[in-house]
Amino acid sequence: MHLEYTVVxxxxxxxGTASSSVKKTLKQLNVQPAVIKRVVVALYEAEVNAIAHAYxxxxxxxxxxxxxxxxxxxxxxxxxxxxxxxxxxYSTARPEVRDMGFGAGMGLPNMQKNVDKMNVTSxxxxxxxxxxxxxxxx
Numbered sequence: 001m002h003l004e005y006t007v008v009x010x011x012x013x014x015x016g017t018a019s020s021s022v023k024k025t026l027k028q029l030n031v032q033p034a035v036i037k038r039v040v041v042a043l044y045e046a047e048v049n050a051i052a053h054a055y056x057x058x059x060x061x062x063x064x065x066x067x068x069x070x071x072x073x074x075x076x077x078x079x080x081x082x083x084x085x086x087x088x089x090y091s092t093a094r095p096e097v098r099d100m101g102f103g104a105g106m107g108l109p110n111m112q113k114n115v116d117k118m119n120v121t122s123x124x125x126x127x128x129x130x131x132x133x134x135x136x137x138x
Contacts, residue, residue, distance in 0.1 A: 001025070005059040007050040007074065015051050018059040019043040022070075025063065031136055038114040039068055039134050045107040046072035046130050053077065054127060067116075070132045078124040086112065086120075 005018035054076025062069040088109045115132040122128040
């Protein structure tokens with residue numbers, strides 16, 4: 001099953017739309033609640049990052065019989081130092097984003113903690129792609 005969502009820059013009102021929809025679908029497919037939680041946490045963090053740091057993008061989700069693959073690709077400033085961005089507490093969030101309660105520097109680390117595989121690629125001035133995978137039997 002393939003699902004696709006659009007993420008709009010600065011649209012915090014709709015942050016979580018993709019992760020909520022995926023959660024509903026996984027429940028209907030009788031996926032284990034612990035697996036659903038991992039998927040939702042990782043996908044929500046990725047959505048918020050695309051909303052807060054980029055100029056919009058796409059969320060692509062492929063649900064297979066044994067795993068879920070999620071790709072969040074944005075158009076934005078990119079990440080100059082991915083290793084630094086993976087450190088808990090590191091954030092480039094603007095003050096107005098922080099004032100809304102986002103931008104604590106836990107997004108990428110939380111994604112990493114909740115998935116079985118994760119790959120982040122980024123080009124400065126072009127954008128960032130986060131590919132994640134969660135196995136249903138993990």
